[in-house]
Amino acid sequence: MAAADEQFRPRRSVLYMPSSNARALEKAKSLPCDGLILDLEDAVAPDAKADAREAACAAAASGDYGRREVTIRVNGADTAWHDDDLRAASQAGPAAIVVPKVASAEAVHALVDALERHGAPDHTTLWAMLETPRAMLHAEEIAGASERLSVLVMGTNDLVKELYAEHVPGRAPLLTGLSLALLAARSTGKAVLDGVYNDVKDTDGFLAECRQGREMGFDGKTLIHPGQVEGANAAFAPSEEAVEQARGILQAWEDGRGSGVVTYQGKMVENLHVESAQRTLTMHEAIAALD
Structure with a gap:
């Protein structure tokens, strides 16, 4: 039991925060979420990327976020910002670096090599976002590609787009992909986080999706609004x-x-x-x- 206690880390609620928003970064210090993803990607406009990178790295290195697991999401490998993001984030030493659209074991190997090359400390792990049909079909290869990869994060919005599917209650179009990722995580000993719920005003729908994710076996849920934290914390904790x-x-x-x-x-x-x-x-x- 002691060993399990030392290794287990709650990730019931992991909240995306735009790193270009100083107020949001300050507010995050008081939120009861288990983890934070300081975002350099979707939530940040192109002309704000450099300043957001500096702010995220400063926040991650500050030690001001208490027991929260602070991570940085970099821009994807196909963007002009990716290399600079990886270098700066590695040197800041967050709990993890979150990378979007990871779709192969080879991509994981390249990312781990880059973290080591840029001097990321040992405690900085890799979180891989699975967002495409290819990623779902190769989820076990991705999850098992490196010991440094610790968490799989579901990118359900992009998966819906790639499948030409629709967002519907119960998420029937996504269940195959979600299940493949869960199987991959459990077979390789990784944590796995459910995707976001987009309608922040639909509390009932959000809570239903949290229950579904918990029943499927997810460790927690990624969130886009502070108002979702309490519901996720309750749903993914033992009753x-x-x-x-x-x-x-x-x-x-x-x-x-x-x-x-x-x-x-x-x-x-x-x-x-x-x-x-x-x-x-x-x-x-x-x-x-x-x-």
Whole structure:
């Protein structure tokens, strides 16, 4: 349990923040999100890229964001800003560098080489955004390409566009891709974050999508508005009932050690139930430590 506690990091709510907006960067210091993605890509206009890069790197290196996991999203490899972004972000040493549109193991290898070449500290990992059909079909190769890659991030808006699909309740057009990415993450021991929900005024729809993501197995959700943080935190944390049940299972397992058959509330308890209960308590304790 101790080793699991040390390795587990809650990522229930990971909020994109435009690095060109000084007010947003300041507000992020007080938000109860588990992680921040200081954005240099979609949220930043071309003529503001250089200033945003400087602001994001200063913020990431400041130590002013407490227990939040601070990452920087660079511009994609096909843009003029990519190399400068990678160099500056590596030297700033955030918790991770988030790269959009990663679609192959070769791209991961190139990114890891660039981080090492630019002097990124060991604690700075790589988060790969999966946003295209090709990425979904090669998700396991991408996830397993490097130990430095720690998190897969779903880019659902771009995936919808690439599929010629539509945003619909239940996300039926995306379920195959989401499932492939989840399988890849779990088979390689990586974390995986669900994509964003676009309508910040549709609370019911957002919460339904959070529940769906949690039920599918995602570790948390990427967000575009501070008002979404509380809902994601609740959805991706174990419920009080789940925590109580996990404690009961572990106690029954301990009490019945050596008896051959262990039951809890009339149901047989096996190793797989014990492992799930341990993970639930690990999550609960890690979240409690943050709070």
